[in-house]
Amino acid sequence: MDATKAIRSIQDNVERVIKGKPQVIERAVVCLLARGHLLIEDVPGVGKTTLAHSLARSIDCSFKRIQFTSDLLPSDILGISMFNRQKQAFEFMPGPIFANIVLADEINRTTPKTQSSLLEAMSEAQVSVDSQTYPLRQPFMVIATQNPSEYHGTFPLPESQLDRFLMRIRIGYPSPEEEKKVLDRPHSLHPAEDLQPVMTGAEVLALQSRVEKVRLDESLMEYLLAIVLATRRTEVLALGVSTRGAMALCKAAKALALVRNRDYCVPDDIKEMAPIVLSHRVMLKHGHAIRGKGVDRAEQVILDILETVPVPL
Template sequence: MNPSQPIRAIQDNIARVIKGKASVIEMAVVCLLARGHLLLEDVPGVGKTTLAHSLAQSLACSFKRIQFTSDLLPSDIVGVSMFNRQKQAFEFMPGPIFANIVLADEINRTTPKTQSSLLEAMSEAQISVDNQTYPLHQPFMVIATQNPAEYHGTFPLPESQLDRFLMRLRIGYPSLDDERQVLERAYALHPAENLQAVLSTDGVLELQQQANHVHMDESLTDYLLAIVKATRHSELLSLGVSTRGALALNKSAKALALVRGRSYCLPEDIKQLAPVVLPHRVMLNRTQGLRAQSFEQAEQIISDILDTIPVPV
């Protein structure tokens, strides 16, 4: 299958709803093809949930939305074993995590115990209940949203949870012209409900396989590792990028090359992805102010590191 046509179809389909955010849409598709999970962090009302819903609607895959609240339990996500009187045995009732695309809406509004129920699913695409392991559907992607501006009644994601997300994106406010188009549309339902699927489940899996086989030159691997090493030796950081982070940047670069119609990676792929793949995986030596401000500082540190690493020719 020629990857360019279905990838473009997905992007164009989402762009019918999310106006003026081509780069954000591209990164979301890259995250999907890299078999990763996406964290959308921005102020309310800029389209985080709509982006996730539009991506799911563009694929002929199962989709479940979980509204995270303070009283949500782990069993509400993964499922629970219930006694079946007819069979005289316990029977597992799957939770909403058993879907191809799972929207974890306002993930920071639930307790750390419930947040941690996603760790195994996001890392190994499986869940364990009552000493039984259940594989999840493939493809599997968690798209989580959170609001960085509000802290009352929220539980910030721990570093171990953040590290499971391939990317951390911000959508930002649209331009006035794009916002005008949104205002002029009239929808009786959610705008994403009008979208039709443009790619099957098998098509997604095939594109993910093609992304795995994109060529990355040895010099680019050395370049990537030099960036990761620099984060571990930076005086501004108390914790650098882990091996999982290096793998995430490697997978993302290959997926971005495929999205842009190439069978090989370029240094620009790594440089463009590092600011969305690496900052949420590091810890500052001195964290002052809000976590959102700290994340912006981490982005700046990663950007400064990129300026110091020689780019391979």
């Protein structure tokens, strides 16, 4: 399989629906190839759900959408054991989490208890119900959307839940030219429904294995760790990046290198991925967060740290 051609085909397919956002699409593909989970945070109506749906439709594997609401229960996601009268035994009825691509739409509109039901699935690719453990299909990816925390009816995601997402991205408003193209195209309730798969699940797994073989030199590893260590030492942050966060940055940098047709990493791979991989894993000290702009402030702290850490030659 030609990795470059395969990756380009999935990007082109999503770009048929998501206009004028090539960088956003590239990052979503990077997250997929790095075996990560993606959190898309932005205001309503800019295409968060459409991006997730388009990526899922581009892969020939199972897809489930979960609409998160305040009354959603963990069993609505994971599944439930029901008594089978014919067999005189309990049978497990799997929930929508048992799919290759799971869209958790508006994840912060449900309670922290229900949010936490995703933790095991996202970190270990398995689900435990009634003392039984069930493996999830591979590839497995959760794409979650959420509105900014200052919107009514939202619950903040717990730190442990945020840490399970490889990266958090924002889409932003399209340019006037691209927005005009969206308005001019034939109206459809779900524009992504017209997309056809361009990659199989087996091909995704093969590309994910290729990511693991991308080289990260010792000097770049030390550079990555220096960035992580700086987040733990800065006076602005009450909580720095964990070891899981360092591993996430390593995987994302390798996946970005593969997407850009390289089998080795360069410093720019780490620098580009750091703000979207690390900013949601840190916690600002009291008084440093700006109301309604805490995410932007956290990203700025990471960017400031990148300016202070020497780049290897």
